[in-house]
Amino acid sequence: MARVKKIPLRMCVGCQEMHPKKEMLRVVRTPDGQILLDPTGKKSGRGAYVCRNVTCLQQAVKARRLERALGQPVSPEVLAALEAGVVS
Template structure:
């Protein structure tokens, strides 16, 4: 373990690359009663855990080399690498959507490219702007450029449909999150997804 701020932070080794990292930076996996390897992104499921970096490469290596067998000290059943990485990515996206839903219920969300641009230009600026991955080029570039000019962090993530669904509205090209406690969590989850997909 390592100490930070006087407290010990538990560490674990990644099955894929063998690097030792803080446990909360890794992805935890557990076994179902049927012996299936399942991702436990919240790290709350009971039982012994095995870990990989938040990287699809490390996860794929762990599956191909049958390293979950070694970690759990028994024969286990694991999905094919592509299926498992798709499942983990989907769960990560769901976590981002979950935090957006919480922010929306707290009245912290502005949605739609026009309203987002107005919020960015406004006196009280949002803390984060999200642009849908499938937005048209001109709209996306306008929102990203305006956010950059005003010094507001901007990420391309999720889809217009996903934004609309979680907000209970029609598809949305962009979302702005007002300043508050949701910003740090959202940024962490988005970066984790991008790291996993190898985008950074």
């Protein structure tokens, strides 16, 4: 009898729905306070997950859920980089 491998799920801060971790984009606040995209999902720091579409990112920013999840304000330059990362 084969064992079924458990798929890790994460909640999107934009749409508030659970999705498989590999399908999501991780945004991380590093210990020194930078906010970056984390394509590997292994950087140290406080992380938040967003679906790979622009509408979820816009919802997260508009409702300030991304700032709340990361624990600090997100600058417009970082948001522009995040939108570029979501589209690509």
